[in-house]
Amino acid sequence: MLRTHTNGELRLADVGKLVTLTGWVQKNRKMGGMTFIDLRDRYGVTQLVFNQEINPELCEKANRLGREFVLQITGKVAERSNKNRNISTGEIEIIVSVLKVLNEAQTPPFTIEDETDGGDDIRMQYRYLDLRRNCVRKNLELRHKMAFETRRYLDQQGFLEVETPVLIKSTPEGARDFVVPSRMNQGQFYALPQSPQTFKQLLMVSGFDRYFQIVKCFRDEDLRADRQPEFTQIDCEMSFIEQEDILQMFEGMSKHLFKAIKGVELSDFPRITFADAMKFYGNDKPDTRFEMKFVELMDTLKGYGFSVFDEAEYIGGICAKGAAAYTRKQIDALTDFIKRPQIGAKGLVYARVEADGNVKSSVDKFYSQEILQKLKEKMNAENGDLILIISGEKTSKAQKQLSELRLEMGNQLGLRSKNVFSCLWVVDFPLLEWDDETQRFYAMHHPFTSPKPEDIALLDTNPAAVRANAYDMVINGVEVGGGSIRIHNSGLQKKMFEILGFTPEDAEYKFGFLMNAFKYGAPPHGGLAYGLDRLVSLFAGLDSIRDCIAFPKNNQGRDVMIDAPSLIDNVQLEELALSVKK
Amino acid sequence: MLRTHTNGELRLADVGKLVTLTGWVQKNRKMGGMTFIDLRDRYGVTQLVFNQEINPELCEKANRLGREFVLQITGKVAERSNKNRNISTGEIEIIVSVLKVLNEAQTPPFTIEDETDGGDDIRMQYRYLDLRRNCVRKNLELRHKMAFETRRYLDQQGFLEVETPVLIKSTPEGARDFVVPSRMNQGQFYALPQSPQTFKQLLMVSGFDRYFQIVKCFRDEDLRADRQPEFTQIDCEMSFIEQEDILQMFEGMSKHLFKAIKGVELSDFPRITFADAMKFYGNDKPDTRFEMKFVELMDTLKGYGFSVFDEAEYIGGICAKGAAAYTRKQIDALTDFIKRPQIGAKGLVYARVEADGNVKSSVDKFYSQEILQKLKEKMNAENGDLILIISGEKTSKAQKQLSELRLEMGNQLGLRSKNVFSCLWVVDFPLLEWDDETQRFYAMHHPFTSPKPEDIALLDTNPAAVRANAYDMVINGVEVGGGSIRIHNSGLQKKMFEILGFTPEDAEYKFGFLMNAFKYGAPPHGGLAYGLDRLVSLFAGLDSIRDCIAFPKNNQGRDVMIDAPSLIDNVQLEELALSVKK
Secondary structure (H helix, E strand, O other): OOOOOOOOOOOHHHOOOEEEEEEEEEEEEEEOOEEEEEEEEOOEEEEEEEEOOOOHHHHHHHHOOOOOOEEEEEEEEEEOOOOOOOOOOOOEEEEEEEEEEEEOEOOOOOOOOOOOOOOHHHHHHOHHHHOOOHHHHHHHHHHHHHHHHHHHHHHHOOOEEOOOOOOEOOOOEOEOOOEEEOOOOOOOEEEOOOOOHHHHHHHHHOOOOEEEEEEEEEOOOOOOOOOOOEEEEEEEEEEOOOHHHHHHHHHHHHHHHHHHHHOOOOOOOOEEEHHHHHHHHOOOOOOOOOOOOOEEOHHHHOOOOOHHHHOOOEEEEEEEOOOOOOOHHHHHHHHHHHHOOOOOOOOOEEEEEOOOOOEEEOOOOOOOHHHHHHHHHHOOOOOOOEEEEEEEOOHHHHHHHHHHHHHHHHHHOOOOOOOOOOEEEEEOOEOEEEEOOOOEEEEOOOOOEOEOHHHOOHHHHOHHHOEEOEEEEEEOOEEEEEEEEEOOOHHHHHHHHHHOOOOHHHHHHHHHHHHHHOOEOOOOEEEEEEEHHHHHHHHHOOOOHHHHOOOOOOOOOOEOOOOEOEOOOHHHHHHOOEEEOO | OOOOOOOOOOOHHHOOOEEEEEEEEEEEEEEOOEEEEEEEEOOEEEEEEEEOOOOHHHHHHHHOOOOOOEEEEEEEEEEOOOOOOOOOOOOEEEEEEEEEEEEOEOOOOOOOOOOOOOOHHHHHHOHHHHOOOHHHHHHHHHHHHHHHHHHHHHHHOOOEEOOOOOOEOOOOEOEOOOEEEOOOOOOOEEEOOOOOHHHHHHHHHOOOOEEEEEEEEEOOOOOOOOOOOEEEEEEEEEEOOOHHHHHHHHHHHHHHHHHHHHOOOOOOOOEEEHHHHHHHHOOOOOOOOOOOOOEEOHHHHOOOOOHHHHOOOEEEEEEEOOOOOOOHHHHHHHHHHHHOOOOOOOOOEEEEEOOOOOEEEOOOOOOOHHHHHHHHHHOOOOOOOEEEEEEEOOHHHHHHHHHHHHHHHHHHOOOOOOOOOOEEEEEOOEOEEEEOOOOEEEEOOOOOEOEOHHHOOHHHHOHHHOEEOEEEEEEOOEEEEEEEEEOOOHHHHHHHHHHOOOOHHHHHHHHHHHHHHOOEOOOOEEEEEEEHHHHHHHHHOOOOHHHHOOOOOOOOOOEOOOOEOEOOOHHHHHHOOEEEOO
């Protein structure tokens, strides 16, 4: 090693030792006849000292060192007179006797500090410098730890990590596949997996019993703010289980992670049905760090001549505790917020519960104080609370709008701390979703999800009412994982493809191998997948998954650092028998 | 759980317990009034018993169960009268009281036994059934353990596992890249990484200090017997180190794996230079489970009128201990072996050292007994040994042939046991290889490998003589890992690209980001990568890496189970602005 110690290692007990350190120049400051350099590596920062009087030549050399120069120094550990309690090595410094520049550095285009002066674009272009920043590297250290602890837990539970192929077959259903032209089979393509779903099910057919994999998956989607074309899943599957076993196993895993990584002991996760999640939060991934549940107000507010409500299919309210003092301006801002095209509400009705218990609403001319008192009671509101009401001609749409309002109020009232973790399971998802545009059903989870046995009969009569043995793990309003009990019967799987509008030929071409496998003794099985990127972001308190990915892509799917994607040689195209249309 | 125990779990101590088991019917045999079923899962096999007299209905049901049916049974654990010492549950059996068929099974196309009647093709087509075989599943269990122990070791040594991107930029140098057309950037392509080489070096520039990743890599090569288009590397890199540190660290890792997985304590790995490996074994990955080193015989055998030797640039021999009794027929077979086009030797000279010490050779008419005695002495041969000699007009070619002969003799004499592990480091590889065909130098390792500092001056005068700080770990004649100290100086890297025939523009286009990164303070660094597939194969004693891969591809790069690659929809092609040439 070119060093005897790291820059995070030396303490008072080491005073007097001759040590060799390596690292980067974080700071270089001259004070009187002394030069101080902060030498940085992954492990910490150590202060180096050069004295003009004792060794003028060495000190001069030190003065010429720029930021981010790479050094190897040898010197004696000394106690610092002016101790720095903020860093672990703050009690000592090194009186340098030998200084070697291992590599020079141009001045970086932005400062290598937690609070940097570099904007997003330049930091992405020079990501290798951005990654030098403590706050960015910490996220990747956390990611390493979380992946390692995940493996440790699953290994202890008897899971085997099995690698499934990356070059597979294109079976687009939902998102688009990335495809890979085959040179040896010209005109044919591999696809990159959107998930190892079918392979993990085949491993269950093989009797692997407990499988997992931390694995890259790929989706060629138009990228929204927080999506990446390649992302990482903790993918798991178990045999001879029921839904309850999966929930227990992975609730256990989440608890293990919170304990091992954050030292937090979580209590058992509440469970809520999809129907209740929509009813109380208008959201299948409710943020339960705060209450503010929806209260349905059709009985309370309909039929008093306020046409907006009278014509509504849904009227719902939330009670913002202690927010009665909201000004007109604040409420107008909320109204603007929910009227934005992304949310699309038509308006907001509010009712303040004043200090004396009177209720004052924006629709006083339609409602008597008596009715408003009933509203107050129904909302379980107390003096000083603010009731916010949204209605709509379509229940699901109005609930979605009210959900956005609820989350915004959570933000405004400081109820969504990143240091609080509220976990739950959402269960009993519908099996199918009807799509008006294409006039067909889509699988809400995926085509391999099993209907609840008691609902199978409904598949023929009322498919929309069929519930699935599907579940999502939600933490702080983020869906960190989800899964289902799978179909393990060849005939039921075939029927499912029919309902989803596959022709028998298409189903056979795309998934024949799976339906065939089910004929040779498939065990009951199920599983789930966590989004590792999201899980790490949540643990790190990040706003974007991008910050926990070493080399992320931008919203156009580009890696601006290496400049990919890019043109390829004509030779390469010819070998693949491809041409690009102009 | 649908079971209370696994099929590998119950012992004599459990007798009397009421248990529920699940699994597959391995065997079903009727003996007198009894029916015995072997129920299998990943964990073992348990015998189920049904008695015609006690419960005729249940017994009839059991008789109808075919192989690979999936069962759930409940019954009482009983001591077996006829114990089976070969299986862990062989002392007990289950007197079944409840039998539920969880899924039926068609008769599988081959037997699910270690010694199966299924050929390669059918086993690959039904890989999910092949994976049910104990011997196949064991390989994947081993793979899981090895990956887990690798992570444990590296984590303890302070390495961080960092995921690098899979969608990168095409920079073919050596093997072909697989490419991925971009829909959002039409006409442009991503490439799949042949290794995360440049990214791990950038992580060193970022100060990550110790990085690893167990990661899929991709090469679009014409597949030889034991290559896969996608393969897995244990990829590692360290900063502020010298070659010695890398060798120590990863020798430690290999020792840890051998200890943890196989209970084998390895002694320190010998080191041999590339030059010596070629001189003594004609091979840069010598199998050192046995000696039989090359002895150079130019001085001994040249100039006696045997024109083949007189005209040779190289004459070398090996001494096969105790093989003097080889018959003429056996020696003819050896001669045929080395004359095969893949090896291409012109002939084989042999000399038997007989029991009385006399040497009898195939070229007696050219060599007196005196010379042959000198040969015997030179070869360090004893009575009863067989000396085999190959010569050639080109040293490297003749050495390669002699190497093949040596390995074959090792096989024939039983010196290459799969239960013996001989590890070594090959060091001091040449930096460059001259290619006659394209009349240019290629990097022997890759373009980022550092020349030895003392050889840098030779880059201008005699590039072929420059040695690299590169090293391979070889076990039993298999290169399981290799790496190098990297260039960390922008100027030297530029020069290296020049020597390799890159135009400045090309170097800048392909690797500008790396050379640029080196300008901002790159630390000295180096690393290596293990081939996980090869390492697992070696531990498992497999002849092909395919057997330790869950879903391998065949020699045409096809997955015959899912039938990939395959045609894709025209819609997909149009979105990518691609057309396939007919």
